[in-house]
Amino acid sequence: ETGVTQTPRHLVMGMTNKKSLKCEQHLGHNAMYWYKQSAKKPLELMFVYSLEERVENNSVPSRFSPECPNSSHLFLHLHTLQPEDSALYLCASSQDLKNTEAFFGQGTRLTVV
């Protein structure tokens, strides 16, 4: 248990569905991240939030829409996804964006059918 909780752990959705992934941390961290991990590929940074402000969008398609309502919660809203978007989506948080380590949640295993 790292203090970062993601729900749901598994999600199957159709290409026309809309769903949201949720991430929650109670570590008092100010930075939160979304990563995508596909089979046989490196962790890909998607979005970075610092103090609830998006500071990085790593060329992610608009069918992925992040939301950070407060420093403890981060969402990833999904709509009209493609089968190639099937992956493990990992949320992480860190105290700041400088020299502190990131703590990861257990991830949401997403399958798009």
Next chain:
Amino acid sequence: GQNIDQPTEMTATEGAIVQINCTYQTSGFNGLFWYQQHAGEAPTFLSYNVLDGLEEKGRFSSFLSRSKGYSYLLLKELQMKDSASYLCAPRGYNKLIFGAGTRLAVHP
């Protein structure tokens, strides 16, 4: 831009020592992290270097040379449970970017 290079796979024997190398290029540099990731699980933090030199932490040590853009993770007294992927992650400006990872297989 960012570029991180580490070997794809390594094998080692239980009780041995293994060194996993990482070379990197990053815009802005705020230190380098090593993470361990077991199959199907989230990455967990192992070590952090921001200054040149060796950081020792039990069976694991990590080395950094900023001028060479080079780091290594040293694992001693290998155990079967050390079979996992090891991810090199330099922290750049606003980013924590991960390498593809080195899959380490420890066998008896």
